[in-house]
Amino acid sequence: xxxxxxxxxxxxxxxxxxxLLCVSAAAPLFVGDYLxxxxxxxxxxxxxGQALNIMTGFTGHLSLGHALYVGLGAYTSAALLVHFGIxxxxxxxxxxxxxxxxxxxxxxxAFRFRxxxxxxxxxxIAFAEFARVGLDHLGWTGASAGLFLPVAQFAxxxxxxxxxxxxxxxxxxxxxxxxxxxxxxxxxxxRIGYFWVxxxxxxxxxxxxxxxxxxxxxxxxxxxAGMTSFAGVIYAFYYNNLFPEQVFNISESILIILGPFVxxxxxxxxxxxxxxxLETIAEGMRIILAAFGVDLPGxxxxxxxxxxxxxxxxxxEGVWPWLWHRSGLSExxx
Amino acid sequence: MAxxxxxxxxxxxxxxxxxxxxxxxxxRGLVAVDRLGFQVEQGRIVAVIGPNGAGKTTLFxxxxxxxxxxxxxxxxxxxxxxxxxxxxxxxxxxxRTFQIVRPxxxxxVAENVIIGALLHRRDVRQAREHAHNVLRRLELxxxxxxxxxxxxxxxxxxxxxxxxxxxxxKLLLLDExxxxxxxxxxxxxxxxxxxxxxxxGLTILLIEHVMRAVMALATHVLVMHxxxxxxxxxxxEVVHDRAVIDSYLGAxxxx
Numbered sequence: 001x002x003x004x005x006x007x008x009x010x011x012x013x014x015x016x017x018x019x020l021l022c023v024s025a026a027a028p029l030f031v032g033d034y035l036x037x038x039x040x041x042x043x044x045x046x047x048x049g050q051a052l053n054i055m056t057g058f059t060g061h062l063s064l065g066h067a068l069y070v071g072l073g074a075y076t077s078a079a080l081l082v083h084f085g086i087x088x089x090x091x092x093x094x095x096x097x098x099x100x101x102x103x104x105x106x107x108x109x110a111f112r113f114r115x116x117x118x119x120x121x122x123x124x125i126a127f128a129e130f131a132r133v134g135l136d137h138l139g140w141t142g143a144s145a146g147l148f149l150p151v152a153q154f155a156x157x158x159x160x161x162x163x164x165x166x167x168x169x170x171x172x173x174x175x176x177x178x179x180x181x182x183x184x185x186x187x188x189x190x191r192i193g194y195f196w197v198x199x200x201x202x203x204x205x206x207x208x209x210x211x212x213x214x215x216x217x218x219x220x221x222x223x224x225a226g227m228t229s230f231a232g233v234i235y236a237f238y239y240n241n242l243f244p245e246q247v248f249n250i251s252e253s254i255l256i257i258l259g260p261f262v263x264x265x266x267x268x269x270x271x272x273x274x275x276x277x278l279e280t281i282a283e284g285m286r287i288i289l290a291a292f293g294v295d296l297p298g299x300x301x302x303x304x305x306x307x308x309x310x311x312x313x314x315x316x317e318g319v320w321p322w323l324w325h326r327s328g329l330s331e332x333x334x
Numbered sequence: 335m336a337x338x339x340x341x342x343x344x345x346x347x348x349x350x351x352x353x354x355x356x357x358x359x360x361x362r363g364l365v366a367v368d369r370l371g372f373q374v375e376q377g378r379i380v381a382v383i384g385p386n387g388a389g390k391t392t393l394f395x396x397x398x399x400x401x402x403x404x405x406x407x408x409x410x411x412x413x414x415x416x417x418x419x420x421x422x423x424x425x426x427x428x429x430r431t432f433q434i435v436r437p438x439x440x441x442x443v444a445e446n447v448i449i450g451a452l453l454h455r456r457d458v459r460q461a462r463e464h465a466h467n468v469l470r471r472l473e474l475x476x477x478x479x480x481x482x483x484x485x486x487x488x489x490x491x492x493x494x495x496x497x498x499x500x501x502x503x504k505l506l507l508l509d510e511x512x513x514x515x516x517x518x519x520x521x522x523x524x525x526x527x528x529x530x531x532x533x534x535g536l537t538i539l540l541i542e543h544v545m546r547a548v549m550a551l552a553t554h555v556l557v558m559h560x561x562x563x564x565x566x567x568x569x570x571e572v573v574h575d576r577a578v579i580d581s582y583l584g585a586x587x588x589x
Contacts (some may be wrong), residue, residue: 088360096417105427145354154477189458190458191452191456191457191458194445194448194449194452195449195452197441197445197449198438198441198449201438201441202436202437202439203448204400204420204436204440205432205436206421206438207419207420207421208398208420208421208424208430208432208498209429209449209450209453209497209498209500210420210421210424210425210450210453210501211453212421320560
């Protein structure tokens with residue numbers, strides 16, 4: 001199984017990956033509290049970006065509403081805790097099928113009636129908005145006033161209840177990111193992965209070689225939605241407060257897609273690289289601006305936009321494919 | 335016209351693998367295919383020829399499930415297939431190529447063919463092995479690691495054939511795969527298809543304008559004009575048919 005996963009990976013890439021993993025594992029020892037929150041956000045986006053990548057990158061269906069699945073995961077686990085005292089991991093067990101069902105519903109509507117391209121993206125926005133408006137009025141989850149998780153003093157890290165120091169969240173997110181990476185590679189190299197990519201490249205041609213495209217597109221959206229809900233659970237227990245206006249906001253969805261698109265949508269490492277790059281740039285900007293004593297709210301967004309524009313123009317396939325060939329990681333083909 | 339709508343391609347009473355009866359398709363006012371009928375015997379190579387707009391590609395698209403006929407039936411290997419989707423039809427054993435080639439552009443040649451091979455194989459390694467065998471047959475093995483988008487048109491045409499073949503079809507539909515090929519390339523592809531037909535009994539139905547290929551390859555020829563069959567038979571008979579010369583070939587072609 002492990003040998004199979006490593007098959008075809010150049011040795012230099014493996015060494016680089018192992019080094020990166022070691023550095024990541026040791027990172028909390030060397031960074032301060034503030035920087036830790038920054039890299040936690042980067043990892044969160046890296047994980048969610050990978051979940052989105054399965055659908056948008058592998059099968060080519062742009063989702064502009066992945067905040068829906070984050071929000072469903074967050075609200076499900078938080079509501080179960082607040083109302084029934086059910087812990088986050090059991091909450092996750094409920095959140096995954098709920099998010100997956102939402103994905104299946106959207107997928108069924110879109111794929112049954114052949115909604116594709118831009119219209120599919122708009123449909124995903126619509127459902128995220130439905131959820132936002134709906135939860136804004138649902139008293140059971142606090143409506144627009146928000147849902148607050150009880151915060152106890154954490155004397156020690158409690159992984160089972162997701163209560164503890166940010167370092168604990170860091171390691172959980174690191175593990176999730178690694179698992180998502182390994183899982184994505186396993187999927188991409190399987191029969192399912194080949195069929196997904198065929199659908200992305202040319203759906204009619206995929207159907208002509210016998211692929212039941214409806215079935216495989218449903219599989220992609222369900223897996224992607226289910227995976228994304230875990231990011232929501234972490235979101236809820238890390239921030240301890242949820243507002244529909246924030247969680248389901250389209251800016252959340254866009255934050256999730258930026259990483260994969262900057263890093264390289266459809267590639268395995270692109271979403272991780274993109275998320276880390278964007279967070280690094282955002283923080284770099286903040287530090288530079290602070291050093292000059294400039295306080296212009298919105299500069300970050302402007303700069304994000306500029307970076308995205310640059311990537312789209314200069315590296316339309318994303319930073320990772322370019323880096324992969326430039327860095328010599330790929331090792332020349334014989 | 336007092337034409338019989340039912341044609342038996344191949345006079346002997348063999349079992350027909352494909353049988354088309356009274357099939358019509360119209361697009362708004364235009365009748366593309368008009369109560370067409372014919373049968374294809376197992377193991378035959380049948381060429382469909384005719385002028386542009388005769389309805390050849392519409393016919394193919396109905397057999398392959400891209401269009402549903404307005405009326406009539408299409409039977410493949412004893413089962414009605416009209417109205418099925420193209421993926422269902424492929425899974426029943428009909429492979430097809432597109433007139434305007436449609437490889438998966440960003441994928442390598444090998445990956446393109448592996449996807450076809452995975453239809454009836456669960457294991458990716460087995461599919462890769464099968465794909466490599468198909469690529470060797472079509473003389474694309476040395477180009478297996480190239481992106482499909484970078485191939486020349488003749489290579490992309492062969493890749494289309496390879497991808498369709500990898501799905502292990504019983505019937506292969508080829509839509510103008512010889513167009514744009516040089517004579518030597520045409521001859522090589524003809525030889526490959528003949529070998530496949532001889533060795534595995536693969537039935538082939540092809541639309542073709544390149545008469546060099548039709549004459550070398552087809553055991554039977556079917557001529558379409560205005561959505562109907564106007565002649566059919568062995569190649570040498572058909573090309574001397576008066577109606578065929580008038581409507582399609584022109585007098586010089588057989589002079």
